[in-house]
């Protein structure tokens with residue numbers, strides 16, 4: 742099989758920085774706006790932005806049902822911030838008509854860190870980066886707060902005792918914006934979760950050759 746094509750949901754929000762991180766890693770990526778775009782990808786990143794707007798655009802673009810099917814079939818997905826909200830089983834403080842995929846068994850509260858404190862940054866210890874790895878700089882922007890997790894959900898990082906990076910099967914979610922920290926290690930960890938070749942090694946090899 743050739744290199745996997747990574748889709749970046751590009752209906753709204755911070756999709757361009759995600760694509761930059763993937764490009765830095767030498768991954769192939771394409772923006773996904775239609776069911777046809779989705780059909781050509783092997784994995785998908787769902788960016789931050791506004792989950793209410795994204796939910797509406799997913800329905801009007803007729804992407805919602807095919808995407809739900811791909812996720813149910815086991816396509817790897819990485820949802821960040823609004824993307825995390827869209828993947829959760831339960832959303833608190835959402836709009837009444839807001840839809841989510843129920844792909845990871847968590848309850849999230851939209852803007853759960855409080856409207857006063859719109860955004861904050863903090864260094865996170867992330868288990869999947871390996872023992873002794875440098876902390877990952879977490880940028881939280883009107884972030885969702887995880888208020889409940891199911892038994893099958895693995896916590897990969899937490900902040901003040903609250904999970905902020907989680908995994909269930911092929912679904913990864915972060916309540917922060919890993920694409921904005923100028924650090925592609927979490928994108929590499931996502932790619933490496935379904936790719937045998939190590940993306941970080943490949944990136945290092947390419948840099949050495951140039």
Ligand SMILES: NC(=O)CC[C@H](N)C(=O)O
Pocket residue numbers: 788789790791792793821822823824826851852882883884885
């Ligand atoms: N940065 C973000 O993605 C914020 C998420 C936004 N508060 C929402 O509910 O969709």
